[in-house]
Amino acid sequence: MPAVTAVPALPALSTQAERLIELGVHEIAGLPAAELRAFADAAGDPAGDEDGGVLLAVHPDRAPASALAPLLRRDGKPGFVVTDMPDVDEFAPLESVAVPDSPLHLITGVDRGDRMANWSPDEALPALTAEARTPLLLTEGIHWVLQQPAALERNRCFMTIGSRLRKPDGTLDSRTPALWISNGTGRDGRERRKAPKVGWCWAGNRHTWLGFASATGRRPGTL
Template sequence: MTPADLMQEFDRQTAVLIDRGYPQHSGLDDAAFRALLTPLAEKVVTFQVSAGDMEIGTLPFAIAVKSDLVATDVQMAAVSKDGRQGISKLYPRSASDFHVTADTVLPHGLAYLIVDIDRGQQNRNLPPNEALILIKREARLALTIEEGIAIATQCPDFLRKNNCYSLLVSRHAGDQRVPAIWINAAKQPNLGWCWDGNPHTWLGSASCASRTD
């Protein structure tokens, strides 16, 4: 993608977040929210990435927003695919119970970029624990809940029937549950969980090449 293409995509993603109410949920007006994202635009134009492919399951980048700024449940409720709103069903846990694993380093900013995203088609039907080994072996980074929501918010068509994704580095201490986003029976984007040792033919494990703010 050219710098102009990347900037156009960044502006589109910014507009999506504003349209979904992120400024109001973060206690900012639209101008202040845009100002928060402005430093990211300077990074975007330097990326050497392809345009992405929805069928294969790749994207150039996505703007991720931390739950410190907009609560995870609020972010998931702002996801919309084919007119259906996203829902969270993590019982007996809640989204706030899941935290980034100790070996995962996030940028300091409240909003940041995940770059060169892969849905995990090559690791579909692998238990999350095994998929994580492959992702690390390839020097890639497994994703958090908020990063997975960012993808679904910006590119809802990235969610495909029988081809969705787990988010391996948001975990609850001592728990084998792994959060994932998929399309449920009601055709809604659904944030739920699966066991870390169980394979699913309809779930890969998503990753990115880098994070930056």
């Protein structure tokens, strides 16, 4: 396994807002570009607020994973959702994950969770909770890579276990979402080799190349 490399800090919130506007995320979310810019301006400069900076994210109800994933790019190839995850947008925040009830929010202290590589999601969630950290949602993980592509690194990818699918009987589906880099095998297709990929792993399984992305908290910001 290659040595762990630090993920570069996030850009300023104003720069993040412009990036989302450039990608058309504001249109997906049904938000005027001016509102996104005003939100970032009102939040101010987060430098020094948290290690790695502060991430600007759109609520998953406004910008679902299926719409965000194709905006990812790596080696000129767009991101995609695995074919056996047609219900990706039905993965919702866990009851223990508090997401601000607003179109936009801020995420502090984002970490890729490399130290938890080779842990299972069932093992990682209680450990993060004990550390007063909150697991990222799938859409938040996509936002992070949109703003900082270096967060997704070969053999250093991550799970986003804040999002889970609840079955009709109330129990959780055993799939847990993750972001990694396709090898272009199987149903992915050779043309998708090295492309960013939204997929899933079983909640009880371990993978040496997947950490667990988390944050210190979320806040709604102001306008």
